[in-house]
Amino acid sequence: MTHPARLETLADLRVEIDCIDSELHQLLIKRGEIIHRLIEAKTRQGGGSAFRPGREADMMRGLVARHQGLLPLDTVESIWRIIISTFTYVQSNYSVHADISGGDAKMRDCCRFHFGFTVPYAPHPDVNSVIAAVANSRGDLGLVRVEGDAASGPWWRSLREPRAPKIIARLPFVERPDHPAGMPLFVIAQPLAEAAVRDVVLYDVECDGWRDAPPSHLGLPDAEIVSAAPDGARSSLLVAADGAVSAQQLRETLTKAGAIQLSIAEVGGHAARFEASEAQRQQTPFVAAR
Known part of the structure; x- marks a missing residue:
């Protein structure tokens, strides 16, 4: 005698979700342990920059190429950006200085999307103040609008000297219509000796x-x-x-x-920009850990 297949209940599905949540948490803990070993390896090898903008861009391209299903890409991108930025912060504490001459709310939203809430956010009245703060820091980042601040004039002149801060990335890494943090931004940092990206100079x-x-x-x-x-x-x-x-x-x-x-x-310089549709068409295979 055959018995009808048992239908899944809400309780069954919630147990499965709880198992997945626990696995995700354990994987994040494991990632943190690897980052600890990475810090030790960097120390043995004489140090190195915690910021790897080219690697981050490649990670985001691979993430978009792999993504499918019901979960919005906006959510997936934000989660991974927070993971990357927070583990970078664990390696070497830093703050993000932001030019809010175009308005604080939109810049703050972009900063939180790309860097999360663990990394301190420091607003400044203009782009020149941001550059000065980065120049006087030991490893902070600056966010300035690509369209610039007309009142600050040619702010990029402050980046000319070899030891002056430099543009190291352009955000968002993944471009698409209606991006929740789509305001085009340059990321400014102290010069990166071994991790600078020159897709675009x-x-x-x-x-x-x-x-x-x-x-x-x-x-x-x-x-x-x-x-x-x-x-x-x-x-x-x-x-x-x-x-x-x-x-x-x-x-x-x-x-x-x-x-x-x-x-x-x-x-x-910064990594070449790419659109979500482009990365998904290419379906680039990618395996990496920050």
């Missing part, structure tokens, strides 16, 4: 003027003028170019465009 371009009108775009592929501002009698541009484009190529292009008394200095 950023330059401060200064000149005495232009023979004709300033260019609205560059003739180089994968290069753009991110921002422009007068600087006394001189003009200053923040230019982003593909990492394969040399400073000399950029110089020649701008000279042909009419730049007079040109000066170029590298002010940072």
